[in-house]
Amino acid sequence: MTGAAVGAAALAACSGKTGAAVPHGDVKDLKLPAHLDPSPVPGQVVSSTAGVPVAFTRYPAPYRTVTEPPGHGGTVTTFQITYTPPPPANNRWADELDKRLGVHIKPTLVSAADLAQKTATVIAGGDIPDLFYLNTATGQAPAAAQSVLQGAFTDLTEYLSGDAVRDYPNLALFPSYAWKNASIEGRIYGVPRPEPLLQSGIPTLRLDWLRKLGMTGQPADADEMFAMLTGFRGQDPDGNGKKDTWALSSLQIYWQSTPILNMFGVPNNWRLEKDGTLTKDIETDEFEAATEYIVKLWKAGAFHPNAAANTYDQQMALWNAGKIGMSGAALNTTYIPDVPPIPGVKNWATDLGPLIPPGHDGGVASLYQSSGIFGMFAIPAKVGKSAKGKERVKELLSILNYLGAPFGSEENTFLTYGVEGWNYDLTHGVPVKSTDTSRRAELAGQYFCEPTETVLYLPGPPTMSVTAQKQAEKLIPHTIADPTVNLVSQSSVSRGPALQQNLNDAFVGIVTGRKPVSALKQLRGQWAGQGGDTIRREFQQSLAKSR
Missing domain, CATH: 3.40.190.10 (Periplasmic binding protein-like II)
Known part of the structure; x- marks a missing residue:
């Protein structure tokens, strides 16, 4: 287990x-805590x-916001x-x-x-x-x-x-x-x-590497995204004369691959249909298109060779060593005080920045709301x-x-x-x-x-x-938004983690070529039969009560 x-x-x-x-209730019945606006600073x-x-x-x-110790x-x-x-x-x-x-x-x-x-x-x-x-x-x-x-x-x-x-x-x-x-x-x-x-899905990008590829701005579509990510591998962006850099260090579905899912319009976990039913992200044509794209990136060498097994610490070690062009960690107020010296990054304010994924055919992608x-x-x-x-x-x-x-x-x-x-x-x-x-x-x-x-x-x-x-x-x-946020499915609690692990393992197998993309059809059936349909039904019932 x-x-x-x-x-x-x-x-x-x-x-x-x-x-x-x-006591059980619904979010529609909850009186949320009053919200105070911040005092001007x-x-x-x-x-x-x-x-x-x-x-x-x-x-x-x-x-100061607290004048006395709160504890007794x-x-x-x-x-x-x-x-x-x-x-x-x-x-x-x-x-x-x-x-x-x-x-x-x-x-x-x-x-x-x-x-x-x-x-x-x-x-x-x-x-x-x-x-x-x-x-x-x-x-x-x-x-x-x-x-x-x-x-x-x-x-x-x-x-x-x-x-x-x-x-x-x-x-x-x-x-x-x-x-x-x-x-x-x-x-x-x-x-x-x-x-x-x-x-969610707004990773940190090596903007200095982007400039070394001759790109003057964020990728505008799927083709430019592909050129950027494969260029981080093949065009020696760190300038050391060696082919020792990659774009990505992880093959987890919902981590560094998230911008690609965004680019193809894959739902945020679930899609709420007009009739009140839910469609899982892996069941969509958009997910299949994104998977085909990620397979091409793998074949082109954009991923670190150990991307299927790299732990979070190993991923960050590669990033901190200047070997990876994109980190899954967002560049936020918490991360910034701890930005370590990264080889080649002379000024993090200009050399690091967020990746804004485009739509696959242009425009702005559908970004995941956390x-x-x-x-x-x-x-x-x-x-x-x-x-x-x-x-x-x-x-x-x-x-x-x-x-x-x-x-x-x-x-x-x-x-x-x-x-x-x-x-x-x-x-x-x-x-x-x-x-x-x-x-x-x-x-x-x-x-x-x-x-x-x-x-x-x-x-x-x-x-x-x-x-x-x-x-x-x-x-x-x-x-x-994910339409199931804050809803509880008993089956998701008991079966969700194992189902998610199975999905990730199968996804890695498809991307690395052990199975064809057509194996997604079998994967969807397994997911549904092993508890996915039950989870869907329970979430749909919770959604119906919360409306």
Whole structure:
């Protein structure tokens, strides 16, 4: 069994431990938390287009949003995802975090690769930490949604819906789409980590390589995209006289291949038809056309030879070594402070940039709208049901209110960069992280619900952030949402991860030539028969109720 499948089984086994059944509803019935507009900050540019991030032409002079430590002493246990090695035992940043929060944070840090397995194991064990990172997305820890419906976590709707969220003013700044898409069956079970809607499928491109190919702008159609991607392999863009560069480092369907799916108009996971039925992306002619295109790229050498097996860390190592022309990671406010020196990149502001995929025959592609969240922080049911349950829940939400402080605030600057003079220094008003690896490692436990990714701040010329914002305003109308976001299908929870793994494995087999493109017909039938049709039916039922 895969880790995700083991997780689903473990959660099913623990259903008797999680408490009484929880109330079920629909997102149409949910009163979303009230939304507060951000207070004006010098350098802040607010877009009039819904869903477009606020831009900053300068790093704000840090301002305080929380005047007193939100905690009441004692210990708060956490379960958090991390993308870096464990922090050192002697950790000045963690000591300062405890002081600021008024509690001792005792974290359990889990790598992305282990998230699904360890999420299931901890929940099944019953001893759930006070603040628990839940990510119910397929490919993360989808079985966690089942634990929510079985009553493992506190229903936070009464604490956060409507004007109740005003008790936590930083959380009231979160975009409404984040709260909506984090809800489960019309209830709020966690504080989301917000992300921009325009993020899925917008990878980072080596613009300096693009210029070396003689291209003066983004590819205008499928032919120009092909010329660019194959040119990154065949035209020695790094100028070292060796054929040791590639365009892409991964063959996962929904990662570096996403811009190509966008280019051919493949649906965002599902397509909602006019009659209310759903069509899976792999069932469409557009997916078949995109697959044929990707096969041609593979044959032309655009992919790294180990693209079928490269882990995320291996992909980023190739990117950081200057061997790959396109990274699946978006160039956003979170990534920018950690951009390492990349061979050949003299100025990241001009040599790196987003790839804007074209339509296959010109124009703008149909871009995938993200869910607008990357997980959420939930509070276990045992806390809410304790003798001082409500007081403890409010204390934990106050701590999350601190952790969710807006970009540029004193709190957010500390959470992102650490202790000034130790983890970072201010250079011309801009935080610059220390080059000392041990000091940088102290921040391994910083991944909370901070909304840093929902703004545009690109250090460099003051106009860069506004230019990116204006680009986003043009692209947002071309985005398509996944119609099943925040809907729950029991079969998707139990079978989705295995089905997705089978799809990815079959896709890799087709691209690398082990099977012909015509094998897609058999693949579609297998997917439908092994649970896909059941998942479709359950999502359609949920959609019908939510209208």
